[in-house]
Amino acid sequence: xxxDIAIEELSALRQTGSIVTIDVRSPSEYADATIPGSxxxxxxxxxxxxxxxxxxxxxxxxxxxxxxxxxASAKLPAFIxxxxxxxxxxxxxxxxxxxxxxxxxxxxxxxxxxxxxxEGGYRAYRQWVVSRMDEFELAPLAYVLHGNTGTGKTAILxxxxxxxxxxxxxxxxxxxxxxIFGNIGLIxxxxxxxxxxxxxxxxxxxxxPYFLMEAESKRVGKIxxxxxxxxxxxxxxxxxxxxxxxxxxxxxxxEYKPWEHQEACIQSFRLIKSxxxxxxxxxxxxxxxxxxxxxAIELLLVHYYDQRYSHSNSxxxxxDRIVIKAASVxxxxxxxxxxxxxxxxxx
Numbered sequence: 001x002x003x004d005i006a007i008e009e010l011s012a013l014r015q016t017g018s019i020v021t022i023d024v025r026s027p028s029e030y031a032d033a034t035i036p037g038s039x040x041x042x043x044x045x046x047x048x049x050x051x052x053x054x055x056x057x058x059x060x061x062x063x064x065x066x067x068x069x070x071x072a073s074a075k076l077p078a079f080i081x082x083x084x085x086x087x088x089x090x091x092x093x094x095x096x097x098x099x100x101x102x103x104x105x106x107x108x109x110x111x112x113x114x115x116x117x118x119e120g121g122y123r124a125y126r127q128w129v130v131s132r133m134d135e136f137e138l139a140p141l142a143y144v145l146h147g148n149t150g151t152g153k154t155a156i157l158x159x160x161x162x163x164x165x166x167x168x169x170x171x172x173x174x175x176x177x178x179x180i181f182g183n184i185g186l187i188x189x190x191x192x193x194x195x196x197x198x199x200x201x202x203x204x205x206x207x208x209p210y211f212l213m214e215a216e217s218k219r220v221g222k223i224x225x226x227x228x229x230x231x232x233x234x235x236x237x238x239x240x241x242x243x244x245x246x247x248x249x250x251x252x253x254x255e256y257k258p259w260e261h262q263e264a265c266i267q268s269f270r271l272i273k274s275x276x277x278x279x280x281x282x283x284x285x286x287x288x289x290x291x292x293x294x295x296a297i298e299l300l301l302v303h304y305y306d307q308r309y310s311h312s313n314s315x316x317x318x319x320d321r322i323v324i325k326a327a328s329v330x331x332x333x334x335x336x337x338x339x340x341x342x343x344x345x346x347x
Contacts, residue, residue: 002105005091005116007128015203019089024104025122029095033192035125036200038093041082043072043100065099072103079104080111093118093125126192129199134228136202139166141210142232143340146321147241149179149305150248150297152329153214155255156241159333165340166204166211173197176221179305181268183221184261194223202229212336239339241332242325249297251329258293269300276304 005013013019014037021038023030026049030040044052048071056064072079083090092108094100097120105117118125145153154171161167175189176182189197205211213233218225243251258265266288273281280303287296322339326332 002109002115004119006119022092024100025094036196091116091118093121095121096123097121129195133226139208139211142236143212144215144236144238146215148309150252151241151243152251155329166208168213170216174220174223178220180271184264188221191223238321240321240323252297
């Protein structure tokens with residue numbers, strides 16, 4: 001007989017990578033939010049789930065179960081084969097640990113495939129994530145990167161992370177860069193997906209002496225940061241990055257690749273166009289339309305973003321900041337490494 005597994009036990013196994021979680025909900029449910037890293041092997045597709053739901057409401061529970069059994073029976077060979085090809089420990093779940101996961105686990109167990117069923121399903125996992133969000137014991141110190149748009153804060157963090165420095169990359173978790181152009185070329189995540197991924201990251205950071213993050217606002221794209229993390233950011237050690245304008249323009253060109261997203265760039269710009277002096281706004285729009293992207297970015301930085309960033313800096317005590325002046329992202333990375341003592345947090 002299959003075994004049920006509690007969320008707390010599942011979390012410990014997920015941290016060691018010793019279990020694979022499998023979401024048997026429909027593709028649209030899976031796309032909306034799931035346990036990070038889960039595979040999707042749906043028992044019913046979206047149309048079948050809708051049909052069974054309609055029968056459940058309009059006819060009877062028994063009729064809905066019969067139709068569900070009829071649909072699932074035809075899929076069993078492929079369903080079982082998909083599970084049999086997954087090595088190691090496996091845990092299956094649906095929305096609340098109900099019929100779909102129970103049916104899946106029962107059939108797989110009968111076929112000799114050892115399987116766990118997650119108690120309470122995705123709903124229980126979501127409740128666990130929310131309840132723990134402000135209870136994490138984060139590292140004693142957060143190093144917080146500030147800098148005008150284009151100073152490469154995210155690129156710096158990712159280069160440090162590649163060298164095993166403890167980094168919390170909020171923009172990656174959000175699928176958004178935080179500005180009006182922030183979703184260009186990315187897939188923005190909803191709050192449930194962000195919270196789940198953030199939960200995994202916060203567990204990872206509980207045992208380090210410090211971590212690095214960017215000075216994000218409380219809202220990034222569609223998501224809102226938890227209060228505990230915002231407080232940790234505000235209390236952190238603040239690093240101000242300064243790079244030449246030309247280098248910042250180049251960084252933004254490399255990050256956004258506007259030639260691949262010309263129309264999206266124009267549409268995003270029009271959302272802020274009215275906040276700028278009319279002649280400058282007209283120049284920027286002309287430059288975007290005529291693929292003069294370096295010109296457009298420089299005008300946006302000088303006449304819009306730098307002014308906004310200067311205003312937002314007033315929320316921080318300037319006497320407490322560490323200023324790093326660099327010619328490039330790579331040079332800034334070296335400066336930060338020296339500030340941190342040259343080694344990673346795990347050394």
